[in-house]
Structure formats: C-alpha cells, structure tokens
Amino acid sequence: MKLQIQRQDGRTDTYEVPEYEGMTVLDALMWIREHHDPSLAFRFACRCANACKECIAVVDGKRQYTCTVAAVDEVEVAPLPNQPLLHDLAVDH
Ligand code: FES
Numbered sequence: 001m002k003l004q005i006q007r008q009d010g011r012t013d014t015y016e017v018p019e020y021e022g023m024t025v026l027d028a029l030m031w032i033r034e035h036h037d038p039s040l041a042f043r044f045a046c047r048c049a050n051a052c053k054e055c056i057a058v059v060d061g062k063r064q065y066t067c068t069v070a071a072v073d074e075v076e077v078a079p080l081p082n083q084p085l086l087h088d089l090a091v092d093h
Contacts, residue, residue, distance in 0.1 A: 001071050003028050005040070006078035008088050013037075017071065024048070025066040025075055026055050029089070041087035042066070056080060057089050 001019040004012050015036060017028045026044055033040045045052035048067050055066040058078040066077065083091035 001028065002074045003032065003071065004074070004076045005029075005032075005089065006076075008041075008085070012076075019071065023071045025057075025059055025064075025069045025071045025077060028071040028075070029066060029077070040089075042089040043091075054093070 001017050001023075002014060003017055003025070004014045006012050015032045017031050026047065029040065029042050042055070042057070044055040044067060046054075046067070050065055050068050053065065056063060057066050058064075058080060059066060059069050060076055063080065069075070077089060079085055079089045080091050083093065085091055
C-alpha cells in the first residue's frame, strides 16, 4: 500500500508499505518509523482498543482514529487542523 503523509514543514512524503491483512494506518505509520524515518512523529497509546483517542488524524479527508482505519491501496494522512501542531501528525490535544 502507499501512504502519503503531511509532514511538519507542509511537504507530503509518500511511502510504500508492505501490506498485510488487518493492517491499520497506525501499523503502517509504525512500520515507516521503524524502517524508513525514525523522525516521523505521531501519537498513540492503546494502539487498537479505540480507547485513548490519541491517534486521531485526518485520514483521507476525515477525522479518524488511525488505529481503526484499514491501510489498503492509497491513504493520505494529515494532522488535525485547528489544534496546536507539535510535529508532523502529532498535535497537542
Ligand atoms: S491508539 Fe488509542 S484510540 Fe487509537
């Protein structure tokens, strides 16, 4: 799958991520940070319980929890608007 991520300086980085069944956008972000760019910033805590609400971002134009959105085909991720931006996808809730 292909993940397009809006970064801190407004540029968009595109990554090819090996896809597997059940992979979420959060899983893809973690894969990118582990294999390509350790500087990629995003927030999460519970990882898949949809309980912490830390992983919220704009995914394909909608506010969604990245740990609940399937990572298939092509996905665009951006930080929440109208929130203080800390770095990349991480905002100050
Ligand atoms: S990581 Fe907790 S709701 Fe997504």
